[in-house]
Amino acid sequence: xxxxxxxxxxxxxxxxxxxxxxxxxxxxxxxxxxxxxxxxxxxxxxxxxxxxxxxxxxxxxxxxxxxxxxxxxxxxxxxxxxxxxxxxxxxxxxxxxxxxxxxxxxxxxxxxxxxx
Amino acid sequence: xxxxxxxxxxxxxxxxxxxxxxxxxxxxxxxxxxxxxxxxxxxxxxxxxxxxxxxxxxxxxxxxxxxxxxxxxxxxxxxxxxxxxxxxxxxxxxxxxxxxxxxxxxxxxxxxxxxx
DNA sequence: TTAATACATAAGCACATTATTATCTATCAA
DNA sequence: TTGATAGATAATAATGTGCTTATGTATTAA
Numbered sequence: 238x239x240x241x242x243x244x245x246x247x248x249x250x251x252x253x254x255x256x257x258x259x260x261x262x263x264x265x266x267x268x269x270x271x272x273x274x275x276x277x278x279x280x281x282x283x284x285x286x287x288x289x290x291x292x293x294x295x296x297x298x299x300x301x302x303x304x305x306x307x308x309x310x311x312x313x314x315x316x317x318x319x320x321x322x323x324x325x326x327x328x329x330x331x332x333x334x335x336x337x338x339x340x341x342x343x344x345x346x347x348x349x350x351x352x353x
Numbered sequence: 354x355x356x357x358x359x360x361x362x363x364x365x366x367x368x369x370x371x372x373x374x375x376x377x378x379x380x381x382x383x384x385x386x387x388x389x390x391x392x393x394x395x396x397x398x399x400x401x402x403x404x405x406x407x408x409x410x411x412x413x414x415x416x417x418x419x420x421x422x423x424x425x426x427x428x429x430x431x432x433x434x435x436x437x438x439x440x441x442x443x444x445x446x447x448x449x450x451x452x453x454x455x456x457x458x459x460x461x462x463x464x465x466x467x468x469x
Numbered sequence: 470t471t472a473a474t475a476c477a478t479a480a481g482c483a484c485a486t487t488a489t490t491a492t493c494t495a496t497c498a499a
Numbered sequence: 500t501t502g503a504t505a506g507a508t509a510a511t512a513a514t515g516t517g518c519t520t521a522t523g524t525a526t527t528a529a
Contacts, residue, residue: 241447246379249448254373258487259366266362275506288488290507309496309505324447331357331440332365374517391476404518406477425475425526 241323252321255299256328260284261292265315265325267335268302274310280347281338301325310349357439368437371415372444376400377408381431381441383451384418390426396463397454417441426465 243249256262260282267273267281278289293313296302303316316322342348359365372378376398383389383397394405409429412418419432432438458464 243447243449246382246449246451247375250373250375250378252373253369253378253444257366257368257370257373259363262366262369263362276504285489286506287490287508291487294507306495306506311506327443327447328369331359331443333359333362335362376517392474401519402476403478403520407517410477422476422525427476 241327243321243324248321249324252299252301252324255295255301256325258292260289261296262332263335263338264292264313265296265301266329266332267339268314269326269329270336271339272305272312272314273339274307274312274349276310277339277342277347277349280342280345357443359437359440364437365440368415368417368440371411371417372441374408376405377412378448379451379454380408380429381412381417382445382448383455384430385442385445386452387455388421388428388430389455390423390428390465392426393455393458393463393465396458396461 243252256265263282264273264278275286275289275293278284278293279286282289293302293304296313297304299321300316300319301321302313303318305312305314315325319325339348359368372381379398380389380394391402391405391409394400394409395402398405409418409420412429413420415437416432416435417437418429419434421428421430431441435441455464
């Protein structure tokens with residue numbers, strides 16, 4: 238079960254700190270409606286692969302995102318089972334859509350859209 | 354005018370980072386409904402005065418809070434004129450009330466409740 | 470005027486965070 | 500198999516953050 242309210246001020250601060258990085262915030266906003274793999278993030282943010290992986294690890298450790306392996310790719314999405322899902326969703330509501338970045342990727346033919 | 358939506362991902366991340374510290378988040382939640390002065394924060398968080406002042410400065414620089422001098426005290430409150438007021442308010446909705454901390458202060462007779 | 474209280478700010482240090490580089494595993498395609 | 504691609508992780512370097520200490524200003528009370 239997830240409610241919008243957070244039980245402790247420390248936990249709330251921890252989640253806000255995680256979202257308080259522009260790369261992570263943008264990634265989380267992006268996977269609100271899309272499933273993305275690591276190499277897509279690398280292209281979108283012009284960042285190194287380890288840098289992206291480390292951001293994702295923090296989000297995964299906090300159980301805000303979940304991963305799904307599909308062949309050689311690992312796809313990330315928002316963890317809807319998280320206790321904090323609604324809290325995060327409430328914040329994302331006020332954050333500008335990042336879907337343009339994905340469209341840009343598609344235009345370059347770099348979007349990973351594998352079967353199934 | 355303030356809307357819940359933030360124009361840029363960078364600005365949103367900046368605000369979330371500011372709120373992503375448990376002392377600052379608690380202070381902001383506290384002054385959602387109360388006006389507090391620096392020395393009260395010092396008592397409440399058992400922190401040094403410069404430490405509290407530095408937190409408040411960051412919040413003030415981002416225009417999330419405003420100050421009001423009253424004699425020797427400086428009282429802080431949420432800046433309702435801020436462009437980001439509703440965004441902050443939306444987050445605070447999910448954050449547990451910190452009013453108990455003020456009640457505790459009153460019990461100890463340390464609450465500054467000056468005239469007017 | 471003097472002392473005390475409230476607060477701000479600057480400098481320095483300790484610790485946390487982020488990015489890079491290097492290396493390792495897993496999957497897929499030849 | 501072998502090579503290439505995707506990704507994770509460890510070690511390290513660069514940067515940022517938050518705290519303490521020291522000091523300055525403003526206000527009040529003596």
